[in-house]
Amino acid sequence: MRPIKRYILLVVLSLSFSKTFSQDSTRNRLKPLLIASSATYATSLILLDQLWYADFEREGFHFFNDNKEWKQVDKVGHFYSAFHISSASYKLLRWAYQEENKSVFWGSIASVIALTPIEIFDGFSAEYGASYGDIIANTAGGLLFYGQQKAWGEIRIHPKYSFNRSEYAELRPEILGKNLNEELLKDYNAQTFWLSVDLSKFNTKFPKWLNIAFGYGAQDMVFANDESNKSAGFNPQRQFYLGLDLDLNEYKTRSKTLNTLIYFVNMIKIPSPTLELRDGKFYFHSFYY
Incomplete structure (x- = not known):
């Protein structure tokens, strides 16, 4: 699949989530939110691919174990980023008048959607490699947000x-x-x-x-x-x-x-x-x- 097709597909998939959230009385806020978020997301991936990875050779998808590096401070950074992406996504969905449970669930998923492509890019780069540790940290950040909202209804x-x-x-x-x-x-x-x-x-x-x-x-x-x-x-x-x-x-x-x-x-x-x-x-x- 050509790179540009991947980004177009991401936009289409993101927009398709609107069926999950649609409510007649709130569609005026939700659709613009999904369109703007999807366009920003796809543009960010294109820029990331061109500005960060363009200078490195591409090779078959592979993993690289970096879990012992930097005393895992970088992994904690992934955790932090994932949590706040989930939190911000949840708040945007609530702003669009979406129901609490759906907002919590899809807000938590948003961090995975946002950060997983970076690991995919790394996996195809000869300079890097996808990291199990990063994926686990990303998931844990989203889960901390999800767990608190479900258990306490607040952070x-x-x-x-x-x-x-x-x-x-x-x-x-x-x-x-x-x-x-x-x-x-x-x-x-x-x-x-x-x-x-x-x-x-x-x-x-x-x-x-x-x-x-x-x-x-x-x-x-x-x-x-x-x-x-x-x-x-x-x-x-x-x-x-x-x-x-x-x-x-x-x-x-x-x-x-x-x-x-x-x-x-x-x-x-x-x-x-x-x-x-x-x-x-x-x-x-x-x-x-």
């Missing part, structure tokens, strides 16, 4: 992200990033991923705004695997964190634009006092981000 555990620029990127900028924008995505030494727990949803005695956050990161990684890092004189280490956080979604305004902005800001962990466990030792940070 009580929020995956979040924080970034603290490291000195490692300049040692290998082609891999870890040549500038700040690239480092935000590529430098796993600088990234920390969190699960921020909304305490008041479990016990009303806690303030509504107060969360406790559990974080994970790693450092001293210039190469993907431990052997290469240690051979070069680095000591790759996992980092575990316990800190305070805020649930900004508790603050609603009359402005839909401001509420949307709050939603996106709430994807980021705020700086706060934090306890770190690294290499069997505890470290306290009065202001960690």
Whole structure:
């Protein structure tokens, strides 16, 4: 199948989902949403194929086991992305007046639909290879969203992200990033991923705004695997964190634009006092981000 036909097929399949959601009273919102989402999705895949994979040779579909690389920080990043794609898709479907159960289900599926083609591209690239670990992480992110919505009817555990620029990127900028924008995505030494727990949803005695956050990161990684890092004189280490956080979604305004902005800001962990466990030792940070 020619590449352009694949993208056209994706659009047709996505639009066909409208039969699942159609309701006479809400069709005016749903159809534009599906058309815009499908067009954006197909365009993104075309651009991804041309800008990211065009310079690499193509070969038969294959898998590559990268589960031991980067102390799995990249896998946690896949988990984080999948969760938020599912969450945003759910909110868009509810905006289109879709029924709760269908919105939860298809919102959760949306992350799989969005991220699986990347693994397919990787699988046909001589430079990469599809990753079982990535697929599992993508699925787990969608399942965390689905499980919470089905169990509680709301999100009580929020995956979040924080970034603290490291000195490692300049040692290998082609891999870890040549500038700040690239480092935000590529430098796993600088990234920390969190699960921020909304305490008041479990016990009303806690303030509504107060969360406790559990974080994970790693450092001293210039190469993907431990052997290469240690051979070069680095000591790759996992980092575990316990800190305070805020649930900004508790603050609603009359402005839909401001509420949307709050939603996106709430994807980021705020700086706060934090306890770190690294290499069997505890470290306290009065202001960690």
